[in-house]
Amino acid sequence: MKTLIIVAHPNLDESSTQQFLQAASIDSKVQWHALDNRPLNVAGEQRLLRQADRIIFQFPLYWYSAPASLKNWEDTVLTRAFAYPATGGSLIGKQLGLVISLGQPAAHYAAGAPEQFSLSQLTVPYQALAQRLQMTWLPSFIVDQFGYQSETQKMQLLVDYQRYLTQPSLGHFDGEVDWIVTKLAAINTHQHGPEQQKLALIIDQIKQNEATLEDLQDTLTMLKEGED
Amino acid sequence: MADQKWLIDQLQKLSETSTHFKDRALYLATIKMVIEQQRRIDTAEGEIDGRTWNPSDW
Structure with a gap:
């Protein structure tokens, strides 16, 4: 699965949030694509989109929307001939998600909270875009108050963001377990001796737990069927 | 449960000794x-117990 991150930020180099996310995104199956002031090469942008399975719009929330560069990109690149299902349909079946950074706590975006409206409400135009182009909409990934986060919170953010970019089945615990096991196995290819053996045992134990859970869930399914 | 404690202890040690931020x-x-x-696992075991101990079968 290939992921394309389209980053819209007027001062990318000065954003510690975006610098952190860029470092976290480094992966052979992830492409970081920052929009700048240069004219858009429409064919080139469309080629990038065609190659991706998961497309992410990543931006700081400016006046309850994305910076203007993303709207310009949408209006220029998503042509009728390319994107409309009836005439091009190049994005049908692909996933679309948002990574939104906030200066305020995410909890402020709710009915009755200081901002009154939820992020699900504010991002309706993107949801409509996904629906119109027959894409699969992903729950948005929110990064709030990055500058105030502790080191532990940043470590959790790093892994959650990497999973958002590369975990095939988002929102499924099995998918999270498989993703973590794959990452641990990748680390272990660089370990040696006792450290390598220890990590191999850890991976085995996690897989055993996974098998145990699967067996229990099968038993439960059988019990429930017997009760019907 | 002992396996679980071992697992968490080992991961905790690795997170403390690793020098790479991403690995930690x-x-x-x-x-x-x-x-x-x-x-x-605990929840599923509890539910199986609950469903197996059906009073109407006593």
């Missing part, structure tokens, strides 16, 4: 996942 982050996320894995 992964070890800590793994601990969180393992705790959730055990919680789901």
Whole structure:
């Protein structure tokens, strides 16, 4: 699965949030694509989109929307001939998600909270875009108050963001377990001796737990069927 | 349960000794996942017990 991150930020180099996310995104199956002031090469942008399975719009929330560069990109690149299902349909079946950074706590975006409206409400135009182009909409990934986060919170953010970019089945615990096991196995290819053996045992134990859970869930399914 | 404690202890040590930020982050996320894995195992075992001990079968 290939992921394309389209980053819209007027001062990318000065954003510690975006610098952190860029470092976290480094992966052979992830492409970081920052929009700048240069004219858009429409064919080139469309080629990038065609190659991706998961497309992410990543931006700081400016006046309850994305910076203007993303709207310009949408209006220029998503042509009728390319994107409309009836005439091009190049994005049908692909996933679309948002990574939104906030200066305020995410909890402020709710009915009755200081901002009154939820992020699900504010991002309706993107949801409509996904629906119109027959894409699969992903729950948005929110990064709030990055500058105030502790080191532990940043470590959790790093892994959650990497999973958002590369975990095939988002929102499924099995998918999270498989993703973590794959990452641990990748680390272990660089370990040696006792450290390598220890990590191999850890991976085995996690897989055993996974098998145990699967067996229990099968038993439960059988019990429930017997009760019907 | 002993396996679970061993697992978390080992991951905790790895997260403390690793010099790579990304690796440390992964070890800590793994601990969180393992705790959730055990919680789901406990819940499923509890539900199986509950459904198996059906008073109408006494």
